[in-house]
Amino acid sequence: MEEKEFLQKIEEIRKHLQEHLKKERYEHSLSVAFTSICLAMAHGVDLQKAELAGLCHDCAKYMGKKELLEACQREHIPLLPEYLEAPQVLHGIYGACYAKKHFQIDNEEILSAIYYHTLGKPAMTTLEKIVYLADYIEVRRGNREDLTAIREIAFRDLDLAVKLCLEASIAYVKEKGQHCCSLSLDALAYYQEKKEV
Numbered sequence: 608m609e610e611k612e613f614l615q616k617i618e619e620i621r622k623h624l625q626e627h628l629k630k631e632r633y634e635h636s637l638s639v640a641f642t643s644i645c646l647a648m649a650h651g652v653d654l655q656k657a658e659l660a661g662l663c664h665d666c667a668k669y670m671g672k673k674e675l676l677e678a679c680q681r682e683h684i685p686l687l688p689e690y691l692e693a694p695q696v697l698h699g700i701y702g703a704c705y706a707k708k709h710f711q712i713d714n715e716e717i718l719s720a721i722y723y724h725t726l727g728k729p730a731m732t733t734l735e736k737i738v739y740l741a742d743y744i745e746v747r748r749g750n751r752e753d754l755t756a757i758r759e760i761a762f763r764d765l766d767l768a769v770k771l772c773l774e775a776s777i778a779y780v781k782e783k784g785q786h787c788c789s790l791s792l793d794a795l796a797y798y799q800e801k802k803e804v
């Protein structure tokens with residue numbers, strides 16, 4: 608996309624997000640966009656796609672669980688029955704559709720990075736890994752001990768960083784006593800095998 612047209616799109620999306628998301632969530636979205644750009648620089652990914660995917664990843668986060676479920680049904684988005692037990696993951700799944708409708712984003716790589724940003728999946732594309740990790744490591748997430756190591760690893764070994772991130776977030780979900788979605792467990796098995804643990 609031409610630079611002028613791209614900057615105009617970014618401006619429009621930021622305005623929409625600022626109007627719809629809570630202040631902290633908007634700041635987080637900006638931070639995920641910037642972190643995605645940095646990771647894209649390190650791993651040879653298109654910077655515009657990284658910025659758009661990072662900026663839009665939480666675009667549907669302001670919607671309630673019931674609203675998200677209804678929106679998925681209205682748009683005929685296939686849902687696994689287990690998502691009803693973990694409706695907190697629906698904002699990514701519906702977010703891809705939201706970005707297409709509201710921001711006219713048609714690029715499948717970007718939409719897929721938004722869709723999978725919470726759960727991850729086996730064999731992610733580089734852009735999917737970048738947005739998944741950027742969501743986890745961006746600066747506003749604070750200084751939890753495990754983040755220091757993952758932040759450094761993400762810039763040199765995406766697969767190892769994804770594995771560590773999946774391990775930590777699956778443990779976190781289980782600790783909260785919530786249902787852990789099978790896609791994340793499949794992703795963990797895939798990246799553990801890839802990194803030979």
Ligand SMILES: Nc1ncnc2c1ncn2[C@@H]1O[C@H](COP(=O)(O)OP(=O)(O)OP(=O)(O)OP(=O)(O)OC[C@H]2O[C@@H](n3cnc4c(N)ncnc43)[C@H](O)[C@@H]2O)[C@@H](O)[C@H]1O
Pocket residue numbers: 668693695696699724725726742743751775776777779780785786787788789791792
């Ligand atoms: N496989 C799965 N099955 C079911 N539910 C799942 C899931 N994977 C993720 N989720 C849940 O889905 C929700 C959306 O996750 P995300 O999409 O990853 O992140 P978010 O919208 O910014 O999360 P939110 O603000 O709602 O939650 P939190 O700060 O606690 O968390 C922010 C992020 O940091 C991680 N995190 C927070 N504290 C952590 C800790 N102490 N250790 C490790 N990871 C931690 C969380 O996993 C999350 O990715 C989260 O509640 C998450 O726990």
